[in-house]
Amino acid sequence: MPRADVTQANFVLPVELVEELRRSVPRREQSKVVADALRKELRRLKLRRVLDTSFGAWAEEPHPELGKGVEAYIRASRRSTRARPLESE
Numbered sequence: 001m002p003r004a005d006v007t008q009a010n011f012v013l014p015v016e017l018v019e020e021l022r023r024s025v026p027r028r029e030q031s032k033v034v035a036d037a038l039r040k041e042l043r044r045l046k047l048r049r050v051l052d053t054s055f056g057a058w059a060e061e062p063h064p065e066l067g068k069g070v071e072a073y074i075r076a077s078r079r080s081t082r083a084r085p086l087e088s089e
Helices: 015-024 027-054 070-083
Strands: none
Touching: 015 027
């Protein structure tokens, strides 16, 4: 009985790659290995695209408070919240 959550796909792959897959992976696990590898590569490509499109999105001009560095900003903001008394309910 065919599964509804899978489909068959035909790809052209290098002969040596298919031979190595057949030598290294039992027949019933080959589709899972290929699917896992494809899933990882697609995730990597998606991340690369996001990084490429967002590069340079952060500009210092609108954020002068970070001029001395992010670490200094975080320390100062933590210090300022610690100095405030807790509000009573």
